[in-house]
Amino acid sequence: xxxxxxxxxxxxxxxxxxxxxxxxxxxxxxxxxxxxxxxxxxxxxxxxxxxxxxxxxxxxxxxxxxxxxxxxxxxxxxxxxxxxxxxxxxxxxxxxxxxxxxxxxxxxxxxxxxxxxxxxxxx
Amino acid sequence: xxxxxxxxxxxxxxxxxxxxxxxxxxxxxxxxxxxxxxxxxxxxxxxxxxxxxxxxxxxxxxxxxxxxxxxxxxxxxxxxxxxxxxxxxxxxxxxxxxxxxxxxxxxxxxxxxxxxxxxxxxxxxxx
Numbered sequence: 174x175x176x177x178x179x180x181x182x183x184x185x186x187x188x189x190x191x192x193x194x195x196x197x198x199x200x201x202x203x204x205x206x207x208x209x210x211x212x213x214x215x216x217x218x219x220x221x222x223x224x225x226x227x228x229x230x231x232x233x234x235x236x237x238x239x240x241x242x243x244x245x246x247x248x249x250x251x252x253x254x255x256x257x258x259x260x261x262x263x264x265x266x267x268x269x270x271x272x273x274x275x276x277x278x279x280x281x282x283x284x285x286x287x288x289x290x291x292x293x294x295x296x
Numbered sequence: 297x298x299x300x301x302x303x304x305x306x307x308x309x310x311x312x313x314x315x316x317x318x319x320x321x322x323x324x325x326x327x328x329x330x331x332x333x334x335x336x337x338x339x340x341x342x343x344x345x346x347x348x349x350x351x352x353x354x355x356x357x358x359x360x361x362x363x364x365x366x367x368x369x370x371x372x373x374x375x376x377x378x379x380x381x382x383x384x385x386x387x388x389x390x391x392x393x394x395x396x397x398x399x400x401x402x403x404x405x406x407x408x409x410x411x412x413x414x415x416x417x418x419x420x421x422x423x
Contacts, residue, residue: 200388200391203384203387203388204388206381206384207381207384207385210377210381214374214377214419214423215419215422215423217340218419218422218423219423221343221361221362221370221423222362225347225351225354225355225358228347228354228358229347232344232347241344245337245340245341248337249337252330252331252333252334252337255327255330255331256331256334259327259331283337283338283341286341286344286345287340287341287344287345289345289348290341290344290345290347290348290349291344291348293348294344294347294348
């Protein structure tokens with residue numbers, strides 16, 4: 174260690190890696206969700222509580238189906254980016270990597286299941 | 297040259313030192329609500345998958361979500377969703393360099409807290 178220069182020791186340790194891209198991705202998805210969330214809350218809220226036939230008929234319409242599909246896609250991406258920061262703050266080392274991988278698989282998996290289900294109802 | 301003090305530096309005060317403040321509490325609440333919404337999101341995905349599967353599967357998922365427990369989860373998730381949304385708007389404003397002084401930040405904190413309750417009541421009345 175004593176042979177390393179100060180510059181060499183500091184190189185690559187800062188925050189200037191993919192942090193900017195991560196910040197920007199959060200910002201874009203948050204603005205998208207600002208539009209999607211009110212639309213989803215009121216369309217999903219209208220469908221929830223209906224019978225099986227009513228729900229299928231409601232989500233066979235393009236508008237509620239597209240809103241639900243976009244909300245799940247953007248929402249789970251936003252969640253995945255957010256939960257990664259949460260994990261990075263409180264979990265370290267190997268456990269951190271495992272937690273991030275698991276939450277990423279869960280996020281993309283849940284979004285895929287949701288998209289498949291909506292497509293099957295809508296089409 | 298490289299043998300600098302590497303472990304014995306003074307640390308800035310952290311959570312255990314500061315008394316709780318509106319700005320720190322509203323920030324933590326943003327994180328809690330954002331991550332807690334995973335539960336509601338997974339319930340909604342289950343509900344869609346069940347609707348796409350069969351009437352029996354739908355009856356199970358729909359029965360759970362519309363039960364008193366499911367209602368409770370969805371109601372608090374709605375409150376969390378509106379709070380996270382309003383707190384998110386605050387972050388988008390901050391990101392542009394506005395409202396970073398303490399009086400404005402605290403006003404926006406109260407606006408998010410009160411606004412989320414108001415929006416939740418309005419949403420619950422409409423739905």
